[in-house]
Amino acid sequence: MTELSFPRQHARTQRFTLGAPRAFVASPEGGRVAFVRSGSGTDRAQALWVLDVPPAPGDGGSRDGGAAADGERLVADPAALLAGGEEELSPAERARRERSREGSAGIVGFAVDKAVAVAAFALSGRLFTAGLTPGGAAPRELVVPGPVVDPRPSPDGRLVAYAAQGALRVVGADGTGDRALAEPDGPSVTWGLAEFVAAEEMGRSRGFWWSPDSAALLVARVDETPVQRWWIGDPAHPDRRPAEVPYPAAGTDNAVVSLFLVGLDGTRRAVEWDAGRYPYLADVLWSGAGQPLLLVQARDQREQAYLTVDPATGATRTLLLEEDRIWLDLFAGSPSLTPSGELVRITDEDGARVLKVGDKTLTGAELHLRAVLDAGDEDVLVAASAGEQAADPEIGEVHVYRVGAAGVVRVSAEPGVHTAVRAGELTVLTSAVPDRPGGRSVVLRGTEAVAEVRSYTQAPVLTTRPRLLAAGEHRIPTAVLLPHGYTEGDGPLPVLLDPYGGPHGQRVYAAHNTHLVSQWFADQGFAVIVADGRGTPGRSPAWEKAIAFDFAGVSVADQVEALHALAGSYPLDLDRVAIRGWSYGGYLAALAALRRPDVFHAAVVGAPVTDFRLYDTHYTERYLGHPAERPEVYDANSVVTEAGLVGAAEPARPMMIIHGLADDNVLVANTLRLSSALLAAGRPHEVLPLSGVTHMTPQEQVAENLLLLQVEFLKRSLAR
Template sequence: MTSSHEQASFPRQYARTQRFTLGAPRAFTVAPDGGRVVFVRSGSGTDRSHRLWVLDLDGPGGPDGPVERLAADPEALLGGAAEELSAEERARRERSREGSAGIVGYAVDGAAELAAFALSGRLFTAELRAGTARELPVPGPVVDPRPSPDGRLVAYAAGGALRVTGADGTGDRALAEPADGEDGVVYGLAEFVASEEMGRSRGFWWAPGSDRLLVARVDESPVRRWWIADPAHPEREPQAVAYPAAGTPNADVRLFVVDLTGNRTEVLWDRAVFPYLARVHWSSGGAPLLLVQARDQRSQACLTVDPETGATETLQVDEDPVWLELFGGVPAWTPDGRLVRIVDRDGVRVLAVGDRALTDARLHVRAVLDVGAEDVLISASKGEAAEEDAAPETGEIHVYRVSERGVERVSEGPGVHSAVRSGSGAGAVTVLSSARPDAPGSTVRVLRDGKRLAEVVSYAQRPALSADITLVEAGERRIPCAVLLPSTWREGDGPLPVLMDPYGGPHGQRVVAAHNPHLTSRWFAEQGFAVIVADGRGAPGRSPAWEKAISGDFTLTLDDQVEALQALAGRFPLDLGRVAIRGWSFGGYLAGLAALRRPDVFHAAVVGAPVTDWRLYDTHYTERYLGLPEEGAEEADVYAANSLMSDTGLTEPREPARPMMVVHGLADDNVVMAHTLRLSSALLAAGRPHEVLPLSGVTHMTPQEQVAENLLLLQVDFLKRSLGLG
């Protein structure tokens, strides 16, 4: 049972530990020789500054005693000075939802002997065998430094240019930089929609031979400028943001092959048909690979590049009447030159190597983790055609080895598992990270030939609460759900007020077989609610058809929340006369939709950072689901039907009016504050009760401790007031 002291302390602990992520090891790299594992980890569960570590697997500790050692300490390298972030680095961290400090990212050479990273816009390298780190004197602010595969050079972005310097700190020079008058042009960085929506955070890629690079040129001059001001500081100028809203121009993205003298050759493909550069892969397995996508995302092409001429050749064209999903780790080459892809085929998602599909409908493939000479390492969840008598796997994600000989599961036990590996066959080392529903945090094991070699220590704090979740499927659609009841509730206590706690949209699986993702829901349950987290249509994890069912109609996600709620009422003590909903981002949109469209079901809503008008959200995300808003009357009607309001007030207002608390960060450059201001104006015009809580200086994340803590407390207060709970 959870004590009242633990309940009261959880919001502060949750905020101070950044959702219990501080002190946990992450960002693993395995050396090709299997001798080292590189990773980052902060010094404690409340320390925000990450350090670079090396685990020597064959070091002084011997085969039975691998040794951890510190490779780079930001405090020592900066002489104790506070870290200062450039605007470019702040944007990168916002796109990746990175709220901590120190060495939050790094890159290594081909042998994993040299690491490069940026601190306060300065370039540092660490020699991983010797255990020494130093600063290289280069112009800054430095962003995304990456050593060449042979370890002799380091390339980095700075001041709009892609630059390179010797690993010894000599010979710094620009390889590609904007010409005079090219305002808005940068080299070597990913544009907004690539990093926010496509999962591509990089803007340059080394050749395997270390003699040239592929470099993206991004021209943001066509993109409309939005202005984000901080009303709490009227003396500051508004920040200009190049934001490609749905139906408006994107950045112009080109790609060049650049050699070490600065000579460059443009990579040519039909950018009018395929304007999105979604993936780039360059390995010794073959020529550079590009995945380019049409703006409507219903067609894409996998291309090879001739580095000498920049000419491209089409390997594969995929088309889908709804949309084509992007996946991590593909396309890629096997070492013997076969193309590795993840494809939707015959209603299932499979791994294809060469001209063969190596998985079937028993697995729903999520990502490629590593490509070896003998097999491919993937993450996947159970597919629709899995054996009916198999154990239920709601919310589970496992790691599998796939080869011509078959499929073998690497991870064991219920949970969410991921892995990093280098090489395959005898002597291969795998870092397997496992989060389980019955234990906090993650366990990180280092395996060699499938046998446990070491465990990477976590300094993360133990939560004051235990998640204690029940994973079930609800309704005719078998909607995945997590149910959490107060630990003090007993049979005979009567039904409980309900809090629906979804994300509920694409790319946001909330129902997972892991402990920590449900801790906030557990805390709300301890305040006296039966909490339900439901992943309806659109959420990842089941099948392509399940994900694509919401095409053109986000309101189906609300229908699934209602179905899950009503189906679970027969199995759990739910008071359907007192139902609230809370959410953030798409979840905030869904909460607002629930209060406005289904007041017969939902009696209060906490609407966090909501997208209220989809014409104000970005191109790559919004147009994938709703189409281009300016193509015709039908598309305009789709946007209006999915909006929380129209230009003349609320869409289809229904009675009774339900109370809403709308929360938004004033510095949010992803879902801008205009969404909430327009919703509040429409609510006021319609005479509907609502509260607006503006968060000064807060972006789409809420990493500030006091803000994150008090936000939880204020939500509980609002929900209890609104439901009459006292």
């Protein structure tokens, strides 16, 4: 059989993510772990599985219910539930998947009750439940109004709440008693769904939360009436109406988000806070550890408040205020509460990103906190990378730690990138390491490994060989990849910089699969450099905030610094240097070619933001301020304004600009305006429009050919 090429395999496996177990939930009593996984490395349809964990010695438990020898049970198969029919996605579900960059199909997510005994999920807009315990109830459809979005069981498992057609509804787990708890009171109003900026930028993908006693819910009401409308058409199908998209671009109005306590009898109480001062509802937590907890932010994100909610009245009380003169970041799992009710949060303190429990600071500058994974009374489980004052910088590594009275204890042993899910005694530790393709998920009881969840991911047809190092005066985390089989006698190589280079986008990881595409480009005859300059996550607050009001200057300067720092140690032909990137990386590639043509000789510019007045409020205003207050900052960081393009230095360098015409995150208007400006300035470029493609490129043929076309362009542009 002919071996697949890497571009085809990379596309067919959705970047080697298909077949990997994910979305783990562990039961609090330690008996099982639920997760989703597709049936092979090329199967897009995710199914719901349970791993029955072997009992601890002396527990006397036994496994039953048809578990396989390794303890895994298939709980819900989307093909069987749809009887072989095609999956149909509602616009709301498509939007949710786009916001989460979800390209697979089937059961892509699920929610559980407190005991992890019942799961609820939406499939093709229909509502399903399934028992998760051994011998539990088979999957069944609950016939309710649809299309269903984000169903979630009550903590006691008796009810399921879900969003449908703008309403928040509830139904008995037996399928009876369906009713609306809150219905839209206007054409642009929804209940129980996250608004665009919450899902895209804040990490909040949900819009309702059950009370611990299953008697009420906190429900977000979103009114998009003030949000400006943009229109996204498909020029390949002029017979179709353009899609109307509420898009809160920088400097324009956001959706109005409010929160209500809704009883099962339909009673409703408004949750009151100063929404004029804090319009962003960043997070909501309602656990058995205390009153509901809100995190709300000011529009400029320099101030945020932690609020508790009185469930009887809806009144809020300020638990804590935080301020930062530059901006405040949001972190996964923060805030949380310990079982005894202490506030757990990640914050910046004395130049470090630390973990605080109550008033106590439990970590220092040796760690850079990334996420809170679980909060217990004895310790808090976190993910962190090495801080700037760590003895060993551990470039590209992220580890799992227990932080508590015993100090800071590392859970993950191997060098690599690790994360975890924990409940009670069980921890599911997922690891990716440099010398092994894919990931590995091991179940720990306490500190002992008791099971491993199978992965069906394909092994890549190539092996990555990155050299990880700190480059230049700023010690920029960098990966260098050379062609397989390269020897010094082969001479200097044309150079390809392959960054993301901006906020939220770390690329230099100590993991094998992270560098597959860069290695493939290297094997086409390039020395590839991936540099995480200032502004990228994972090092220190000062490092991340160095780009405040200056994307363009800092991001380009750090790519140049890394390139020149490596020139004496690696076979780099500095007369043939190209740069490629997607999203912020595409913006950075355009900047580099326009502003430093003395360094960069060609650029592949993918889905770029070319004028940040066209990007959303929460992201853009955090870094560049409000455009009405700082128009000069927006001009200086644009590549299409006079300050951005017309002032660009000579000589002109060739660009390939790529953009999906259906992109509702970075609209294709960005590329069209760049192309118009380049044409007016007489600068060479070519545009590759992708019909029907969003900000993701999950389509197999599109993803494969994009790689091949980029290589052809780069070789042509850098030819001597």
